[in-house]
Structures are given as C-alpha cells and as structure tokens.
Amino acid sequence: MPRRNPTTLVPLVTLFESKDGKALPLPAKLARLYGSLRMPLARERPHVISNFVTTLDGVVSLNVKGHASGSDISGFSVQDRMVMGLLRAIADVVIIGAGTLGADRHHIWTAEDIFPDLADEYRQLRTALGKHGPPLNVIVSGSGQVDLDLPVFASGKVPVLIVTTTAGAKRLRKQKASDAVEIRAVRSVGVIRASSIIDQVCRVNTGKLILVEGGPRLLGDFYAEGVLDEQFLTLAPQIAGRQIDDRQFSLVMGQMFASRSPVWGTLVDLRRGGSHLFLRYSFP
Numbered sequence: 001m002p003r004r005n006p007t008t009l010v011p012l013v014t015l016f017e018s019k020d021g022k023a024l025p026l027p028a029k030l031a032r033l034y035g036s037l038r039m040p041l042a043r044e045r046p047h048v049i050s051n052f053v054t055t056l057d058g059v060v061s062l063n064v065k066g067h068a069s070g071s072d073i074s075g076f077s078v079q080d081r082m083v084m085g086l087l088r089a090i091a092d093v094v095i096i097g098a099g100t101l102g103a104d105r106h107h108i109w110t111a112e113d114i115f116p117d118l119a120d121e122y123r124q125l126r127t128a129l130g131k132h133g134p135p136l137n138v139i140v141s142g143s144g145q146v147d148l149d150l151p152v153f154a155s156g157k158v159p160v161l162i163v164t165t166t167a168g169a170k171r172l173r174k175q176k177a178s179d180a181v182e183i184r185a186v187r188s189v190g191v192i193r194a195s196s197i198i199d200q201v202c203r204v205n206t207g208k209l210i211l212v213e214g215g216p217r218l219l220g221d222f223y224a225e226g227v228l229d230e231q232f233l234t235l236a237p238q239i240a241g242r243q244i245d246d247r248q249f250s251l252v253m254g255q256m257f258a259s260r261s262p263v264w265g266t267l268v269d270l271r272r273g274g275s276h277l278f279l280r281y282s283f284p
C-alpha cells in the first residue's frame, strides 16, 4: 500500500471550531488555506500553546539517525508545515529543547524557514498583528552542551535566548556567542522548571503568545506544571509501530500523569487536510 504523501497545498476543511477569542487578521491566502484562527483576548500572563505532529499510534519521533524529524511523522505534509508556519507567524516566542535542536541542527524557528512558499503572507500577518521582526527563539538546555556555531545562533536572523543552569552558562561562555544570543542562567541542577523558563522569557520579551515546539521532554515539564494552555496536534495517518523495548518518543516523555493525575483536555478545534487531522485542545 503506497504511503500517502500530501504535497499539494489545498485548504483545510473546518469540521469544528470554537467561537471563543478573537479572529486574527489572516491575509486572504492564509484565510483560504487555514480558515479562521482565533486566539484569546489579551490578558496579564502570556498564552502558552504547543504544536506537535503524531502518528495514529502516538509516536512523535522515530528517534533514529536520518529519520528523527517531524517530517518523518507527518509524511512531509505541506499542510502541516503551513500550520506550523502560521503558529510561528503569530508567536512572539518559540521555545525548543536542546534535543529538538540536535535533531534539526540547521533549522531556524521562523515561519518562513518551515514554509518559505508563504513567507510573504506570514510577514503580512505579523505586521498586521503589530509584531516586528521574527519571534524570539528560545533554546532550553540544562547542560549547556549546545554548539553556538549552528545557524540559529550564528546567522543573526533571529534573536536567541538560551535558558540554562549556572553550570550550563559557564560551559556556554567558553564559546564565542554572536550579539543576537543572550544566555540566562537559572539556579537549578539539570532540569529547569517550566515556570522558570517562562519567567526568563518574560524578562527578555514582553510578547503575549509563547509557542512550545518541544520536544517531548520539554513538553512533559510544561504539562507537569500545568503551564500549557493549548495543544495543537496534527494526527498523521501513519502507524509507526513499536518494539516492546522501543526507543521511540511519544508526545510527553519523562513524566507520568495517568492513572494518578491524568491530564484531560477539551477539543476546541478540528480541521481536516486529506487523511491528516488538525486537532486543537485547551488545557484550562
């Protein structure tokens, strides 16, 4: 049976949408492709959303060399990349962990980098939202074992914040960082609390929309502290399969919620793009 590889960008079909929040001023082409996108009205603390793609059997990373990216999960879906670009285009900040950077070393977390075909539309949208310049790219690393020569740090295309521990900052300061890179240390050993990551972000960027793109270990910490407001999740029509002692990652790693304290969401939006489903859950 051939794998479906949706390379044609056709509009998503909206199957269900909540009317809460305010419709964002999407340029005509994006509105045609996505439909209407609503976000909560402005408030004191930032709104924290996440965006992932998963297989039908719950795998978000095959975690094998050469096939560890989200594209291996989505089947290189253009619609998924369009949605990733859209969420980055409206975000003030994109946060990722060192593992996600390691899996995609040459990437920069901007809308145009994930989907260049719509770069003009994404830029128009940012301007209409009063956002100037790309989103702050935040890299979280407890160890500070991060190569500052990678494009996200060295290209100067995006402002970057590295949130790390005191020991991690010491290690990072041995490398030469470009002026676009700020390093902030949190008093912590190894794992940094999600709320501390958000605090550090808010000291550098006053924007109100934070997008967490993972990976699963970072996302697990956000769920564990209850600081994630919404999960965008693309369901790709793929069964990845697992060995009994598998090494693949699911959406959340390193945290256990069920059965003692399960985390339940509420479906607020559902769109269809061929056999892919685009889900949005709120976690109030």
Ligand SMILES: NC(=O)c1ccc[n+]([C@@H]2O[C@H](COP(=O)([O-])OP(=O)(O)OC[C@H]3O[C@@H](n4cnc5c(N)ncnc54)[C@H](OP(=O)(O)O)[C@@H]3O)[C@@H](O)[C@H]2O)c1
Binding pocket: 051, 052, 053, 054, 059, 060, 061, 062, 063, 068, 069, 070, 073, 096, 097, 098, 099, 100, 101, 103, 104, 140, 141, 142, 143, 144, 145, 190, 191, 192, 193, 194, 213, 214, 215, 216, 217, 218, 219, 221, 249, 253
């Ligand atoms: N399907 C999708 O939508 C999707 C999305 C994102 C990522 N992924 C995939 O997921 C895989 C990576 O998974 P992962 O769980 O390793 O990713 P990750 O969470 O990005 O990386 C884990 C690493 O990030 C740092 N980190 C994360 N949370 C931290 C915290 N609270 N405090 C301190 N450091 C923290 C640590 O780095 P140090 O070791 O340096 O301390 C940790 O080892 C990749 O294959 C990637 O492609 C898939």
